[in-house]
Amino acid sequence: MDCNSYDEKHARLIDMINEAERIVAFTGAGISTESGIPDFRSPNGLWSQMDPIMYDDFVASEETRLEDWRRRFIMNKDFAIAKPNEGHLALARLAQSGKLISTITQNIDGLHQKSGLSDEQVIEIHGNCTYGACLDCEEPVDLHWVERQIKATGATPRCSKCGGLIKAAIISFGQAMPQDKMHRAMQDAADCDLFIVLGSSLQVYPAANLPQIAKHHDAQLVIINRDPTPFDGLADLYIHGEIGTTMQGIGRP
Structure with missing residues (x-):
């Protein structure tokens, strides 16, 4: 990744999304805190x-x-x-365009459905x-x-x-993860050509394995998060900043 400035990284993000055919999004608390959660x-x-x-x-x-x-x-x-922010709405637009095959989320707030995604399009692993x-x-x-x-x-x-x-x-502390949802999440990570992380610290397992699964199957990896993550070095592009600002306008014609 040769991009240095935010503008260069943002332009590269748009190019990667435009070039992708099968996108999977993985969202964590950072996308919801921007909606006041x-x-x-x-x-x-x-x-x-x-x-x-x-x-x-x-x-x-x-x-x-x-x-x-x-x-x-x-x-x-x-x-x-709470209302969906531009990060949620951008994913809904990408789903409507046919590019986004699923959104895997660690969040429990239902904001992805409020943004326009169907229950079937959201894999709620928590x-x-x-x-x-x-x-x-x-x-x-x-x-x-x-x-x-x-x-x-x-x-x-x-x-x-x-x-x-x-x-x-x-899923409460000490409760088993839903195996059917985790299996589908791993399968989608393996099948995508672009895996976008939005607002996750990538420190909670087994969900943090998903970016590695995507990369192992030759997908490009984008990480958008306020703070650095353990997988920034693995990413083809990482952006440290606000998700809503970064995703604003993405998916619009």
Whole structure:
């Protein structure tokens, strides 16, 4: 990569996107913080203010489940008012053009769907906090119903179909990653000719393996992130800057 200035790098990004036929995007917290969503893992993130709730503790303790839901309802107020930024919208435009085959995301806020991507176009490897699901039968559950039930009874509700525990449809600490989604993410990384990282520190595994899979299968790699990542040296192009500014206008005719 011979580009040095931001303008040179931005021009190279546009050329790479125009030349690509099968693009995969991989998004992390950095794209959502630009929409006002707090992040979790940064020095000032949510996990520096409170300990995360482990999956086994959620399953074992009603008190822990109530605390988990209390936090979830507070966080979801921020998620509900957040709007997609230009980074999200650029990916939606690339999908509409047929170039973007999927968006793999570590984010749980549903902003990619708000931007216009379908559920099928988004691979949510850490789940989605905008609805709940039964841990046994995976029946989806409306979170407003859960909140009403807790307020009315003081207890966490059970699944109406099988009686199982209901949890927000996210992957908690200590919970197994969804193997079907990870398999699809790895397959898409292997099948693309351009893999674009947007707002991920690339420090959380196994997701951080995806750029390496793409490169191993001869895709070009672009990393757009505010701070350096461990894979900048592997990238064909990296840009340290704001995602919305960098992606503004990309995908427009």
